[in-house]
Amino acid sequence: MDRTKKLVAVAGTAAVVAMLSACGGSNSSSGGSTNAGTGSPWILGTTDTVTALDPAGSYDLGSSTLEYNLYQTLVTVPPNSTKIVGDAAKSCTYNDPQTLTCTLNPGEKFSNGDPLTSSDVKYSFERAIQIQDANGAAIYLLGSITDTAKNGKVTLNKGAIETPNDTTVVFHLDHPDTTFQYVLTYPGAAAIVDEDVFPADKKLPDDQVIGSGPYKLDQYKAADQATLSLNPDYTGPNPGKTGQVFVKYYSDPTALALAAKNNEVDVAWRSLAPTDVANLKKDSGVTVATGKGSEIRYWVWNVAGQVGKQLAIRQAAAQVIDRNAIATKAYDGTVDPLYSIVPPGYGGQKDSYKNAYGSPDPAKAKQILQAAGISTPVNLTVGWTPTHYGPSTEDEANELQRQLEASGLFKVTLKSTEWDNYQTVYKQGAYDLFILGWFPDYPDADDYLSPFMVDGGFFQNGYKNAKVDKLVSKEQGSSSTATREKIFGQLQDIAAHDVPFIPSWVGQNTAVYGPGMSGVESTLDPSFIFRFWLVTKAG
Amino acid sequence: MTRAGSGSLPRYIFQRIVLVIPMIWVILTLVFFVLRVAPGDPVSAALGSKLNPQALAQARERLGFNRPLIAQYWDYLSSVAHLDFGTTFSDNQPVLRVVRDNGGATLSLTLAAFVIALAVGIPLGLVAGRYRDSVGDVAIRLFGIVSYAAPIFFVGFLLQLYVAPPLGLPTSGDASPITIFEVKPKTHILLIDVFLSGNGAAIQDVLKHLVLPAVTLGLLICGVFIRLVRVNMLMTMQADYVEAAEARGIRRRNVTWRHAFRNALVPVITVVGLQFALLLGGAVLTETTFNWPGLGQKLVLYINNRDYGAVQGIVTVFAIAVVLISLLVDIINALIDPRVRF
Numbered sequence: 001m002d003r004t005k006k007l008v009a010v011a012g013t014a015a016v017v018a019m020l021s022a023c024g025g026s027n028s029s030s031g032g033s034t035n036a037g038t039g040s041p042w043i044l045g046t047t048d049t050v051t052a053l054d055p056a057g058s059y060d061l062g063s064s065t066l067e068y069n070l071y072q073t074l075v076t077v078p079p080n081s082t083k084i085v086g087d088a089a090k091s092c093t094y095n096d097p098q099t100l101t102c103t104l105n106p107g108e109k110f111s112n113g114d115p116l117t118s119s120d121v122k123y124s125f126e127r128a129i130q131i132q133d134a135n136g137a138a139i140y141l142l143g144s145i146t147d148t149a150k151n152g153k154v155t156l157n158k159g160a161i162e163t164p165n166d167t168t169v170v171f172h173l174d175h176p177d178t179t180f181q182y183v184l185t186y187p188g189a190a191a192i193v194d195e196d197v198f199p200a201d202k203k204l205p206d207d208q209v210i211g212s213g214p215y216k217l218d219q220y221k222a223a224d225q226a227t228l229s230l231n232p233d234y235t236g237p238n239p240g241k242t243g244q245v246f247v248k249y250y251s252d253p254t255a256l257a258l259a260a261k262n263n264e265v266d267v268a269w270r271s272l273a274p275t276d277v278a279n280l281k282k283d284s285g286v287t288v289a290t291g292k293g294s295e296i297r298y299w300v301w302n303v304a305g306q307v308g309k310q311l312a313i314r315q316a317a318a319q320v321i322d323r324n325a326i327a328t329k330a331y332d333g334t335v336d337p338l339y340s341i342v343p344p345g346y347g348g349q350k351d352s353y354k355n356a357y358g359s360p361d362p363a364k365a366k367q368i369l370q371a372a373g374i375s376t377p378v379n380l381t382v383g384w385t386p387t388h389y390g391p392s393t394e395d396e397a398n399e400l401q402r403q404l405e406a407s408g409l410f411k412v413t414l415k416s417t418e419w420d421n422y423q424t425v426y427k428q429g430a431y432d433l434f435i436l437g438w439f440p441d442y443p444d445a446d447d448y449l450s451p452f453m454v455d456g457g458f459f460q461n462g463y464k465n466a467k468v469d470k471l472v473s474k475e476q477g478s479s480s481t482a483t484r485e486k487i488f489g490q491l492q493d494i495a496a497h498d499v500p501f502i503p504s505w506v507g508q509n510t511a512v513y514g515p516g517m518s519g520v521e522s523t524l525d526p527s528f529i530f531r532f533w534l535v536t537k538a539g
Numbered sequence: 540m541t542r543a544g545s546g547s548l549p550r551y552i553f554q555r556i557v558l559v560i561p562m563i564w565v566i567l568t569l570v571f572f573v574l575r576v577a578p579g580d581p582v583s584a585a586l587g588s589k590l591n592p593q594a595l596a597q598a599r600e601r602l603g604f605n606r607p608l609i610a611q612y613w614d615y616l617s618s619v620a621h622l623d624f625g626t627t628f629s630d631n632q633p634v635l636r637v638v639r640d641n642g643g644a645t646l647s648l649t650l651a652a653f654v655i656a657l658a659v660g661i662p663l664g665l666v667a668g669r670y671r672d673s674v675g676d677v678a679i680r681l682f683g684i685v686s687y688a689a690p691i692f693f694v695g696f697l698l699q700l701y702v703a704p705p706l707g708l709p710t711s712g713d714a715s716p717i718t719i720f721e722v723k724p725k726t727h728i729l730l731i732d733v734f735l736s737g738n739g740a741a742i743q744d745v746l747k748h749l750v751l752p753a754v755t756l757g758l759l760i761c762g763v764f765i766r767l768v769r770v771n772m773l774m775t776m777q778a779d780y781v782e783a784a785e786a787r788g789i790r791r792r793n794v795t796w797r798h799a800f801r802n803a804l805v806p807v808i809t810v811v812g813l814q815f816a817l818l819l820g821g822a823v824l825t826e827t828t829f830n831w832p833g834l835g836q837k838l839v840l841y842i843n844n845r846d847y848g849a850v851q852g853i854v855t856v857f858a859i860a861v862v863l864i865s866l867l868v869d870i871i872n873a874l875i876d877p878r879v880r881f
Binding site: 041043049051052057134135139150151152203218219221222223224225227246248250251252254255256258259262264387418419420423424 | 581583593594596597598629630631632640641696699700703704709710711712716717719720827828829830832836837839840843844845
C-alpha cells in the first residue's frame with residue numbers, strides 16, 4: 001500500500017509540474033518570432049508532396065512551390081500572364097531562333113551573401129544535367145541544349161552555354177526553339193544555385209538548400225513542415241512582406257479541409273476534395289477563392305486499336321460527351337468543361353471541339369457512324385485509375401459510361417487498375433479509351449500540343465500526322481507570336497477533326513483562406529505558382 | 540531438488556530469444572514476397588512515368604530489380620542482418636533516417652494512447668466486474684464493445700468535428716508550426732524535446748495537440764482492457780481465497796481492492812504486447828486522420844507513391860519492433876508470474 005501511495009504521489013507531482021509549466025506561457029500558435037517584414041507569420045497548408053528541394057532532383061508542383069520562393073530563375077512569369085519578364089536576369093532575348101542571350105541584374109546575391117554571377121547560372125544547368133536525377137526535370141526539358149545517347153545518358157551539348165562575362169549568359173540551341181525561354185521560367189529545370197554550396201555530382205540535402213529568391217529556408221522537416229523567412233540579400237523584383245511563412249504538409253485532403261475550417265492554417269491550397277470545397281463555401285469563417293487553372297483531364301483513344309483506329313467512332317464519341325454534366329455531377333462544379341487540349345488563358349487557345357461538335361447530340365453521332373457504315377452499339381473498353389487522379393475519377397468514368405450508353409450507340413465496359421499498372425497497360429492497348437491528366441511544364445500552348453500530338457504523344461496511342469509534326473516544328477522555330485498562335489489554332493482544329501483524344505475538363509486554381517489574409521487571389525492563376533511574396537496576414 | 544528444468548528463468552528467456560529469430564525471418568520473408576507479387580513495376584511506379592525506357596532500365600539495374608528474385612531476397616536478408624533497412628526510391632532517404640525522424644511521433648502517440656487506454660479501461664473493467672449485471676456494468680460493456688468496433692477514422696472525425704471546436708483543441712499535427720520551428724531536436728521525440736526545452740507555451744501546445752489523437756487511439760484498445768479486467772475480476776471474486784478472506788471477516792471493500800484487483804491485473808500485462816501491435820496498426824489510421832507526422836502516416840504516403848523500397852523497410856522495422864516488444868513483455872510476465880515459465 002505504501003508503495004502504491006508513493007507511486008501515486010510521484011505521478012501526481014509530475015502531472016502538476018507539467019500542468020504548471022504548461023500554463024506558464026501564452027498560446028504559441030498565435031505568435032512566434034518573426035524576422036523583418038510587416039505582416040504576421042502565416043501558414044500555408046497543402047497536400048502536395050515534395051520530392052526534393054534541390055532543383056536538380058525535382059519535377060513536381062510540391063517541390064516547385066517552395067522553389068519558386070527560394071530560388072530565382074533567369075526569367076519568370078508575372079501573375080495572370082503568359083508574358084515572360086526578367087527575374088535574376090534583366091531580360092533574355094533571342095538573337096535568332098537558336099541563340100538566346102540573358103543579361104543578369106547587377107548585384108544579385110544568394111541568401112548567404114555570395115554573389116550570383118553567370119558562372120553560377122552555367123554551373124546550375126551543368127550540374128542538373130550531370131546529376132541526371134530520374135525525378136529531375138533537366139533531362140526532360142532541356143532537350144535543346146542536350147544530347148541523349150542510346151543508353152539514355154543525357155549530356156550537355158558542347159558550347160551550349162557561354163558566359164562571356166559575369167552578367168551575360170548565352171544559350172546556343174541545337175535547333176530553332178522559342179519554347180526554350182519558357183523552360184527557363186521553371187525552377188525544376190532552371191533554378192540558379194550557388195556553385196560554392198551545391199555539389200556538382202549529387203543533390204544537396206533538402207534542409208541545406210539556399211537560393212537567391214525572396215525567401216530563404218530556415219527549417220525543413222520532410223512531409224511535415226517547411227519554415228521560410230525573408231531573404232535579407234534579395235534585390236530582385238518580388239520582395240516579400242511577411243517575415244516568416246510556414247508550409248504545413250497534409251497527407252489527407254479532409255484533414256486539410258478541417259484545418260482550414262478551424263483556422264489551423266491560414267491558407268489551404270491544393271488539394272481539397274470537391275465536396276470539401278463545397279462545404280467550405282458555406283462556412284462564413286473562411287473565404288474560398290478561385291482562379292483560372294491549367295490542370296486538365298482528357299480521354300485518349302488507342303488509335304492503333306481495332307476500335308480506336310476508326311475515325312467515325314472517335315468523332316461520334318466526341319459528339320456525344322457532355323462536359324458540363326461531368327463537371328457538375330462528378331466534380332460538384334469545381335472544374336470547368338474543356339473544349340481543347342489547350343486550356344483557356346494560353347495564347348492561341350481555341351475551343352476547337354466546341355466549334356466542331358457544338359452541343360452534345362446523339363442524333364448527329366448516329367449519323368457519323370451510319371455514314372461510315374459502322375453498326376451500333378459499338379463495344380468500348382474504357383480504362384481509368386482509382387487513386388492517382390483522386391476519388392472523383394471513378395465518378396467521371398461512370399458519368400462517361402452513362403452518357404455514351406444513353407446515346408444508344410455505345411456499350412461501355414469500364415476497367416480500372418492502380419496507377420503503377422495502369423501506365424503500363426494503357427500503352428499496351430488494354431483500353432480503347434482511357435483517362436489521363438496533364439499539368440503544364442511552362443506557360444505556353446506548345447506544352448499542351450507537342451507532347452500530345454507528335455509521334456503518338458507521350459502516351460504512345462498510335463496517332464501520327466505528318467502535317468502536325470511539320471506545324472509543331474514550325475511554331476517551335478518561329479519567334480513571331482502571331483505566327484505561333486495561328487499554328488496553335490491549326491493544331492487544335494486538326495485535333496478536333498482527328499480526335500486522338502477528347503478533352504474533358506480544366507481544374508480551377510482554388511484556395512481557402514482565413515481572416516486577415518490578403519493577396520491570395522493575386523497568385524491564383526494558371527501557372528500554379530504560389531507567390532508567397534504577394535500574400536500577407538494582418539495583425 | 541529442481542523441477543523439470545523448464546521453469547528456470549534464464550532458460551525461458553533464452554528459449555524466447557531463440558524463437559524470435561525464426562519469427563522475424565518469417566515476417567521478413569512475407570514482407571519481401573508479398574511486395575514482389577503485387578502487380579505493377581515498382582521502379583516505374585516510384586520514379587514516375589516520365590522516364591524513358593533506357594533510364595528506367597538503368598534505375599532498375601541500380602536498384603537491383605533486374606537480378607534473380609532469390610538473389611534479391613538474399614541481399615535483403617543480409618542487409619537487414621546488418622541493420623541496413625534500405626533506401627526509399629522516391630526521395631532517396633535511408634529508411635532508418637525516416638524511422639528516426641518519424642518514429643518518435645508514433646512512439647509518443649502510442650504511449651499516450653496506452654496510458655489513456657489503461658487509465659480508462661482498468662477502472663471501468665474493475666467497476667463492471669465488481670458490480671456485475673448492474674446498469675453500470677451493462678453500460679461499461681456496451682462502451683467497450685462500441686469503442687473497439689467503431690472505425691478509428693470515424694471516431695477521430697467525430698472528435699475533430701464536435702469535441703475540438705468547443706475545447707479549442709487542434710485537429711491536426713503534433714504541434715503548431717512555431718513550436719516545431721523553435722524546439723530544437725535533441726532526441727527526435729518532440730514530446731521529450733519540448734520538455735527539455737523548458738518552454739511552457741510549447742509544452743502546452745504539444746500536449747494540446749496530443750489529446751485528440753491519443754484519445755482516439757486509446758479508445759480503440761480500452762475496450763479490450765475493460766473486458767479483460769472485468770472477466771478476471773469476476774473470476775477472482777469467486778476464487779476460494781477471496782471467499783476465505785471474506786469468511787475471516789475482512790471487509791468486502793478491502794477484499795476487492797487488496798486481493799481481487801491485484802490478481803485481475805496480471806493477465807493485462809500478458810496482452811500488452813499484443814495490444815501494442817494493434818496500436819501500431821491503429822496508429823497508421825490515427826496518424827492519417829490527424830495528420831500526425833509519424834511513421835504510420837509516412838508509410839501511407841510511401842504506399843500511395845508505390846515506393847516499395849520504403850514500404851518494405853518501414854514494415855520490416857515495424858514488425859521487428861512488435862516482435863521485440865512481445866519478447867520484452869514475455870520476459871516481464873515471466874518475472875512477475877513464475878507459472879508462465881513452464
